[in-house]
Amino acid sequence: MFKDKEVFLFDLDGTLLSIEAEEFLKYYFGALSADFEDLCADQEQFVKLLMASTEKMIRNDGSCSNQEAFMEDFMDKMEIKNQAEAEKIKGRFDQFYQSKFTGLDQYFDLDRETPAEIIEYLKKQGKKLVLATNPLFPKEAVAARLSWIGIEAEDFELLTHYENMSYAKPNPNYYREILEKIDAAPENCLMIGNDLKEDAVASELGIKTLIISDKLIEREDSSYPVAWQGSLKEFKELIKEEV
Template identity: 40%
Template structure:
């Protein structure tokens, strides 16, 4: 029986054009580090270190540790000077990026309905961002104060999507079986891979991403409005 509902954030609960959002993010962040690296060089180095997180399969290192070791190890930049700049950016500048998204009131209704019915709700966003950035995006959705069972951030997780170990780590943290989980997302490669662990999957089609044009199978699919009706149709957890 389903008991845990896992929701992707970007493009799922928070409708957006991911390329547009990431472009706006990088254009806003890069100038903050211009005293240390030219913006073009900074973006290049940031993306290399982000990829290092994504391909990492070492359970002994958090995603944050992988990123920090790679970024500061390769660039030789002073970590103690840059970390306060990053934190200040996420507190002061990052909130303005809401303009690059299209928040939908439907998302909050879906989560409220799921929680009211007794389901444990997980925000299963790809943990390549720090907690500050994830919490801010949850505010845009209007659900920052919801009682989530788990929110995946790069400080705590050891794997990233589309690594199936990301989903296995969630299962371990929940202390449940994979068959008790439904993963809801918009990315064919990153979210539907949860099916390889035995989870059921729901593809949200409003901002669907299929970069490689892969054939895929989801147990359920539909729009965000369809997802609201789907959650409404689920039995209460007893």
């Protein structure tokens, strides 16, 4: 399974980071809406706006960065037409991700040992690593979540985030964009994730998919082939046997 595989693509949430997506979003949206309370006092309405603009970002067609897709839609929904005001609000998002976002790990019981051991082992074997997390957050937020489990952003040749990507999961073009950025052939790659659709869709490009079952996500239209499935700890033992 691992023979001649030089590139390991890792999902983050539910894979390396042992967090339930819905639980994470509860604390994330709560902190963000509180930070923007002066713009929208109705936190429930603000979260609805965020989710709608995030959905627009997920459907991005590659014509702009995911960040641009999100911000354009969000500013439109907030009825902000002034460019200077829009830039000010964008800066507030950046400040939130650099400050309050970084402390959200306090709400979660995280496995900080297994993920770090996996990444360190693969680095020692000379493998090329990509953090193939759905690019819906800025680089600072992605790096912060990695730090919660003792992993450095510099361990990866590429982190996908909303500034450097123009597609999102489950669009197969998201994986095409990664392959182009790292100049890799799909047959030389493995995708490791926990979502039987968003991660396993990489198989459409010829990338073998391994599924981490600890926080498994199954969807009605999940029908992609999976090369292996097991826990993160079982994956750690597997690579030590085969890599």
